[in-house]
Amino acid sequence: MNSHLPVGRMAERLESLPREHAWFAILVAVTALSWANHAYPSAGLLPLYVPIICAAGWALGERAAYFVALLTAILAIVPHLDDGGVSASLAVRTGVRVATYLFVAATIVSFRRSFDRQRHLALRDRKTGALNGETFNERFSEALTVASRASETLLLAIFDLDDFKGVNSAHGHAAGDAVLRTFARGAAGSIRREDAFGRIGGDEFAVLLRVHPADAGEMFARTLHSRVSAVLAAGEHPVTCSMGALVIPPHVPRDPAALMHAADQAMFVAKRAGKNACEITWADQPQRDGREQASGPLREQPA
Structure with a gap:
C-alpha cells in the first residue's frame, strides 16, 4: 500500500501495533462511538463504524473483522430500541445494517489477503521461493x-x-x-x-x-x-x-x-x-583458517 497517502500511513501504523494494542484501540473507538451515537442518535454517526471495521480486518484478521462488524451492527440499533420496541421497520434496518457491515468486513479481509499475497511475491524469487x-x-x-x-x-x-x-x-x-x-x-x-x-x-x-x-x-x-x-x-x-x-x-x-x-x-x-x-x-579475524570441508555425517539441525 502507498505509504505516502494518509490511508497508507494509517495502515502501516496499525500493522506495526502489537495485537493486544490494536484490540484495545479498536474497542476504545467502538465504545466511544457507541456512547456518542446513543447520546446523539440524530447526528448521523453510524458511517463512522465502517473505518473501525476496516481497521479490525486489516490489523487483526478475518475473525476480528466479522466480530467487530456484528458488534457494531448491534450497537448501531441499540438507540432505536427506546423508540417503541421491536418493529418490522427496525428489523429491516437491523438486517440491512448487519449485511452492510459484514460486507465491509468481507471486502477488507479479501483486500488484505490480496495485499499480503502480492507483497509476498514482491519479496520473493519467483523460481525458488527464496527472498530476492x-x-x-x-x-x-x-x-x-x-x-x-x-x-x-x-x-x-x-x-x-x-x-x-x-x-x-x-x-x-x-x-x-x-x-x-x-x-x-x-x-x-x-x-x-x-x-x-x-x-x-x-x-x-x-x-x-x-x-x-x-x-x-x-x-x-x-x-x-x-x-x-x-x-x-x-x-x-x-x-x-x-x-x-x-x-x-x-x-x-x-x-x-x-x-x-x-x-x-x-x-x-x-x-x-x-x-x-x-x-x-x-569477521574480526580475517586471517582465521577455516578451510574445513563438510564431509562428515549430518549433525543436529541448529535450534
Whole structure:
C-alpha cells in the first residue's frame, strides 16, 4: 500500500501495533462511538463504524473483522430500541445494517489477503521461493542493527552450486531450474522460520541466522553445508556446492557491503580449494583458517 497517502500511513501504523494494542484501540473507538451515537442518535454517526471495521480486518484478521462488524451492527440499533420496541421497520434496518457491515468486513479481509499475497511475491524469487537479492540485503542490514543492540552473533553463509552451468548445457534449463528448486527446498528446510534465506544471483544463495553461543557458528555452518549437500546429491541431477561462511560477532563494524564481500571471498576460497567445500572465517579475524570441508555425517539441525 502507498505509504505516502494518509490511508497508507494509517495502515502501516496499525500493522506495526502489537495485537493486544490494536484490540484495545479498536474497542476504545467502538465504545466511544457507541456512547456518542446513543447520546446523539440524530447526528448521523453510524458511517463512522465502517473505518473501525476496516481497521479490525486489516490489523487483526478475518475473525476480528466479522466480530467487530456484528458488534457494531448491534450497537448501531441499540438507540432505536427506546423508540417503541421491536418493529418490522427496525428489523429491516437491523438486517440491512448487519449485511452492510459484514460486507465491509468481507471486502477488507479479501483486500488484505490480496495485499499480503502480492507483497509476498514482491519479496520473493519467483523460481525458488527464496527472498530476492534486494530483500535479503534489506533483512541483512536490519539484522545487523538488531544484533548489535542485543549483542548477538550472526552467521552469514553464501552458497554457489558447483558446475551448475554444466547441468543447463547437458540437460536444458528446465533441469537447471529443478536443481535450483531442490537446493532452495533443502536450504529452507534446514534453517529456522525466523532465519533469512535468499537467492542473490543466478546459482548463488545466502543464509543469515543468529547463533548462540558464538563458537557454535562454525558447527552450524558445517552442519548446514552437509545438509544441503545431501539434498543436492539425492536430486535427479546431482551437483555439489561450495560455501563461504562468515561468523559476525556483535562488536565488529556493521558494514553490510563489506561483510557480504567477506563471505563471498570465503566462498571463492572454497571454490579454489577444489569445490564441494565449506570455508569458514570470522569477521574480526580475517586471517582465521577455516578451510574445513563438510564431509562428515549430518549433525543436529541448529535450534
